[in-house]
Amino acid sequence: MIDDVAAGLLDARFEVREEEGFFALHGERALAEGARLLLGKATPCVGRDRELGMLRALFTESVEEGTAQATLVVAPPGVGKSRLAQEFLQELRARCEAVSIWIARADGLRAGSPLGMLE
């Protein structure tokens, strides 16, 4: 059981349901599935063709040339970084069955342990 303040602080990764007079935390969703809802509804992705195109091109290059690629997505809070990742991963899953998607989440307190996310 959590109160409304705690419920408001949790992001879309957490499944929070409003019950009679309180909020109930039911668990954590898989990382890439935490799309935020707008007034309780999922919204279609608008724009981002350029960014998705860049990610697609890097992925194709990585596959064709057998090299590793890294992309850093940086933007102010709420601009759509998670949504971009989510759209891209959804497209990848649909497009190529052989792809294996691994997700790690960093923690500022463990900045000194570079391989910490692999645990």
Ligand SMILES: Nc1ncnc2c1ncn2[C@@H]1O[C@H](COP(=O)(O)OP(=O)(O)OP(=O)(O)O)[C@@H](O)[C@H]1O
């Ligand atoms: N291109 C888009 N089309 C439609 N909705 C979008 C788009 N980009 C973001 N949104 C919506 O805007 C909201 C905020 O986006 P998102 O959670 O991806 O931001 P963020 O940059 O990851 O934020 P934070 O820094 O807090 O993690 C979400 O509801 C998301 O679905």
Ligand SMILES: [Mg+2]
């Ligand atoms: Mg985000």
